[in-house]
Amino acid sequence: MENCIFCKIIGGDIPCDKVYEDDRILAFKDIEPQAPVHILIIPKKHISSLNDLAEEDSKIISYIFLKAKELAKNLGISEDGYRLVTNCGKAGGQTVDHVHFHMLGGRNLQWPPG
Structure with missing residues (x-):
C-alpha cells in the first residue's frame, strides 16, 4: 500500500530502529515509547486491521506470537513479564492501518x- 507508513518502513523508504527482521516480519522500536521496552512487530504483508484477516493470514499471526516470545527473551523482559497488544479500529486505538503488535515491558x- 503506497500510503501506508509501515509499508514504507518495510520498503526502506522510512528509517526505523530495527530490533529484528526476517522475510515475514519486522520489529522495531516505537518512536513514542510507553514503557522502557516498546517495540512494534508487523507483518511484511499489508493487512489493514484484524477485521481484514483472512484464513491464510493465520500462519503469519501465529508466527508473530512465536517470534514475540523470542524477542521478549532477547530483550530481557520474558522473566518479569510483558504485554503484547494490538488495536483494531479507531475506537480501539488503531492509528496506522496495518496490523501491528505493541510489545511493552x-x-x-x-x-x-x-
Whole structure:
C-alpha cells in the first residue's frame, strides 16, 4: 500500500530502529515509547486491521506470537513479564492501518490499560 507508513518502513523508504527482521516480519522500536521496552512487530504483508484477516493470514499471526516470545527473551523482559497488544479500529486505538503488535515491558504494567 503506497500510503501506508509501515509499508514504507518495510520498503526502506522510512528509517526505523530495527530490533529484528526476517522475510515475514519486522520489529522495531516505537518512536513514542510507553514503557522502557516498546517495540512494534508487523507483518511484511499489508493487512489493514484484524477485521481484514483472512484464513491464510493465520500462519503469519501465529508466527508473530512465536517470534514475540523470542524477542521478549532477547530483550530481557520474558522473566518479569510483558504485554503484547494490538488495536483494531479507531475506537480501539488503531492509528496506522496495518496490523501491528505493541510489545511493552521493562516496568509494571497497569490494568485496565486505558
